[in-house]
Amino acid sequence: MARASDKLIEQLKQEIFSGLLKPGDQLEEADLAVRFNVSRTPIREAIRSLVDNGLLETRSRKGAIVRVLNAKELNDLFEVAAELEGMACRLASERLTQSNKKIIKASLDLCQAAAQVEDIPGYAEANLAFHGAIHEASENDWLTDQLSQIQARINVYRLMPYEIVGRLEKSLVEHQKISEAIFAKDGLSANSLMRDHMMLQGARLPSLLRALV
Amino acid sequence: MARASDKLIEQLKQEIFSGLLKPGDQLEEADLAVRFNVSRTPIREAIRSLVDNGLLETRSRKGAIVRVLNAKELNDLFEVAAELEGMACRLASERLTQSNKKIIKASLDLCQAAAQVEDIPGYAEANLAFHGAIHEASENDWLTDQLSQIQARINVYRLMPYEIVGRLEKSLVEHQKISEAIFAKDGLSANSLMRDHMMLQGARLPSLLRALV
DNA sequence: ATTAATTTATATGGATACATATATCAACTA
DNA sequence: TAGTTGATATATGTATCCATATAAATTAAT
Structure with a gap:
């Protein structure tokens, strides 16, 4: 049997990522205990975990709120994300296997299919698959881990209604160029x-950020 | 008043980093509760935190043990560390302020002083100061955070008696070259x-790893 | 009427009591 | 003698209880 707190962590993450819990929202242990029909103990453990994860923050005796990232923090985060994504491309170029190549190609096809019919949620999913395929191809588990955590953080700020006028096409072309560089084992180009x-x-x-209200 | 679990986290980290708790050692909640004269609750919170931090690992109903990194995991970790340290140098080159430059220079002097008299613990400390100064100079808080976490992880494996025959001198020269590149705002060179x-x-x-027993 | 102080309510932090799963050890059978 | 099954013990997981700090509200004083 899985621990109750583990399920809670997943559930709360979902609610944060889905936007149900918005940055700044307060989480009260007693309320959550009632909602999830468990005692406060597993609730507290889940909250602690999420705090350590950086998704929540606490002030002494003031409980937990969904963490708000300001413009600089988000910018810093993106910079690191960009660097590590680039690193994954470099490593993927150096270590590419046939099977990983296939997986990257398949995810690229998904991107193309979604872009052609302007299926935005579909493209978002295909996009994740594409990046994930490259992460895997890096063969560095630590990197893969870090990137999935960062992606989760970024996703909180990504799901709000955002206009992608023509951005799908451009993104797709970029994906294609990146793949070509990796397949050509040109790590430097893939990286940049x-x-x-x-x-x-x-x-x-x-x-x-402006859309964030 | 600081939370009890916070103090516990620091204490346990110290014991792990100092080698008192070795990879594979089991942590029993009841024992720790007696040792630190608190109830199991803050103990459990501390353990959870350390698990999330990656310093401990748990299997269902089997308690927590100090996490053991195998050769590949350590290698993966070092690869990421190297990339992010390089990134910090690049950013530091782009954003260098006079005050940061001074701090880097000061830490470099510490390295030199320690290297001259072959003061190994002293050099280790100066080394941390040097890297820390560059992290700060990157002006990216997220990056700084990640690097300090990674450094903590690496340190667990670094404190065992290791021979540094002539390595101090070489390390110092490398530090000097890196600083020069940063001061010349040559981000590309500093990075590599x-x-x-x-x-x-x-x-x-x-x-x-062999020394690890 | 406004502000400050005191009291009261409530939510978090910590201790303890209870439930349950896993491991160890012993006994019995093949 | 070796292996399997069952009972017991122990450590983890959960619930609840208690203490305390903070916030809110009410009252009193200027």
Whole structure:
């Protein structure tokens, strides 16, 4: 039997990522205990975990709130994300196996299919698959781990209604170029192409923040 | 008043980093509760935190043990550390302020002083100061945070008696070159010099692991 | 009427009591 | 003698209880 707190962690993460819990929202242990029909103990453990994870923050005796990232913090986060994504591309170039190549290609096809019919949620999913495929191809588990954590953090700020006028097409082209560089084992190009790709996302941050209310 | 679990976390970290608790050692909640004269509750919170931090690991109903990193995991960790340290150098080159420059210089002097008299613990401390100064100069708080966490992890494996025959001198020269590149605002060189510097450390891993018993 | 102080309520931090799963050891059978 | 099964013990997981700090509200004083 899985621990109750583990389920709670997943559930709360979902609620944060889905936007149900918005940055700044307060979490009260007693309320959560009633909602999830468990005692306060596993609730407290889950909250602690999420605090350590950086998704919540606490002030002494003031309970936990969903952490709010300001513009600089988000920018810093994106910079690190861009660097590590670029690193993954470099390593993938150096260590590419046939099977990983296939997986990257498949995810790229998904991106293309979604882009053609302008299926935005579909593209978002395919996009994650594409990046995930590259992470795996890096063969560095620590890196893969870090990136999935960072991605989770970024996703909190990504799901709000955002206009992607023509951005799907551009993103797809960038993906294609990145893949080509990896397949050509050109780690240097793959690295910088991915970094640029990520930084373009990051450049949209200010408008995201404004949308945040 | 600080929370009891916070103090426990620091204490347990110290014991892990100091080698008192070795990888594989089991931590029993009741024992710790007696040792620290608190109830099991803060003990459990501390353990959870350390598990999330990656310093401990748990299996269902089997309690917590000090996490053991195998050769590949350590290698993966070093690769990421090297990349992020390099990134810090690049950013420091781009954003260097006069005050940060002074701090880097000061830490470099500490390294030199320690190296001249072959003061190994002194050099280790100066080394941390040097890297820390560069982290700060990157002006990226997220990066600084990640690096300090990674450094803590690496330190667990670093404190065992390791021979540094002539390594102090070499390390110092590398530090000097890195600083020069940063001061010349040559981010590209600073990045790769630091990456190489870190990877040299990483290359000593196999012997470290053998020393681990 | 406004502000400050005291009291009261409530939510977090910590201790303890209780439930349950796993491991160890012993006994019995093949 | 070796292996399997069952009972007991122990450590983890959960619930609840108690203490205390903080916040809110009410009252009193200027």
